[in-house]
Amino acid sequence: MSNSYAQPILRTADLSEALRAVDGLLGIADLGNLEIDYEALISSPVALEGLLGLLPYGTWYAKGDEDASSEAGNDPAAHLPIRWSSWAESPETVPGFLAALNDTPATVRWDFSGWPPAPEVGLGGGGTRGAFVTLCMNVHDLELEQPAADHMVYVHVKQIEAERAPWLAEQVGLRVIGDMVEAPY
Template sequence: MSNSHAQAVLRTTDIAEALRVVGQLLDLADTRELEVDFEARVSTAHELERLTGVMPDADWYAYGADRHGSSREVDSPSDCLPVFMSRWGMDPEAVEAFLAAAGKAPAMVRWDFTGWPEAPDVGLGRGGTRGAYVTLCVNADDLHLEEPSTDHTVYVHVKQVESRRAPWLAAQVGLRVIGELQMAPM
């Protein structure tokens, strides 16, 4: 498992606004090799059914202290609720279906692409694939989906040594960074 560094650029209750900002950020990026990763914290059988429909063959594990069970152990996720589900390398067209299936569950979409553009205003050349992500967390106040919320947050990911790229990216879409740069497990 590797890490990136992320900084929030938008917090809103409007999912359409969050997706619009994600689109603007992706317009800046080199997206020749674009894919998305999905994660969700699932508490009910109904959420599990909906999310399994858009994330077939998702990896999952029982969520919470003293909880057991996982897709590796070939257990049934419905017997282990709540669970944390993830599916990587999905097609970008699956985002809307995933968000609809997530409903009110804490969930995350991470767009993975080739790199960020050159940022000459802050002395940075073109960014490579490491640290080149945009994440949308829905119904959660954090990247780990541990703090439920009615808000949705958009994060830009950058290399730690290129941390000044985050405020530069936010400014390119008319926003400012929110909070501190934080390590984000991948």
Template sequence: MSNSYAQPVLRTPDLSEAMTTVERLLGIADLRCLEVDFTARLSTARSYAAVAAAVPDADWWAAAGGGGSSERGDDPTACLPIWLQKWAGTPDMVDPFLAAIGDSPAAVRWDFNAWPAVPELGLDIGGTRGAFVTLCAHARDLELDEPADDYTVFVHVKQIEAERAPWLAAQVGLTVIGDLVMAP
């Protein structure tokens, strides 16, 4: 198994613009096997309650060294700040999740079957392990470490197919705006 590599294609203070870009990118993808993953770093009981309601059955663990986790059956509000993650969610969870996070750093990653072939670049269909779109909210990076007041959209590709990222950006009228980085 290998990691995908991601490159930012849009940074905007407007969530609607970010979601429109995500939808346009998904419009050129093969969405068979579509799943959506959710991650958030939460610091208050209120933010935890809202996000947990939006993405039920999410796992969580203490962000600090306390060791608390959903696996151990601990109380998340006693372990704040926490990381919350929900794998293999559905697209209908995206809007409630984004509404629930408030100003917490969070990411939504759409995981699907493949990017289209790009014959002019000598690229076949870009399949699993390199076919994702991520929207980071209130963070500039995929690890959610660099705080921001805006949203960043990333396209994921295989490292050996790095030229696919600028091509994908161009398909939705954008250009890449940062470096290609290994995704967590």
């Protein structure tokens, strides 16, 4: 299985604006099999407590000490900062996740069945590989390496269907604002 390719379509300091863009994209997607994947860099005990209250079964490892981890049975609060993730969560968890993390760098990825046909660019419907939307909260990149005071929205497509990304952006009144990058997962 290969990774998707992602292209940024929005950069904003307004989280509600970013979520409106995500909602617009989800409004045209085939939401069969919708699930949510999360990644976060947790350095605050308050953020960790809120996150564990919402999604207690996520996995983590300590930044700089990968021996300290959920797999090893360590206490995450004793090893901050940590890189935390959870996969295949329900869409209802998104508001709680965003509220718990406040200014923590994190990504929320909506994973679903496919994109609609894009006849204007010669593409039929897109299948599950490459059908994602990612909100990068308080970070500019998908790998959580560029913390920021604002947020980014990315659309994911198959590399051979790169022209779908600008088409998707246009469907929600936006345009691509950066280069296409290979997604980390």
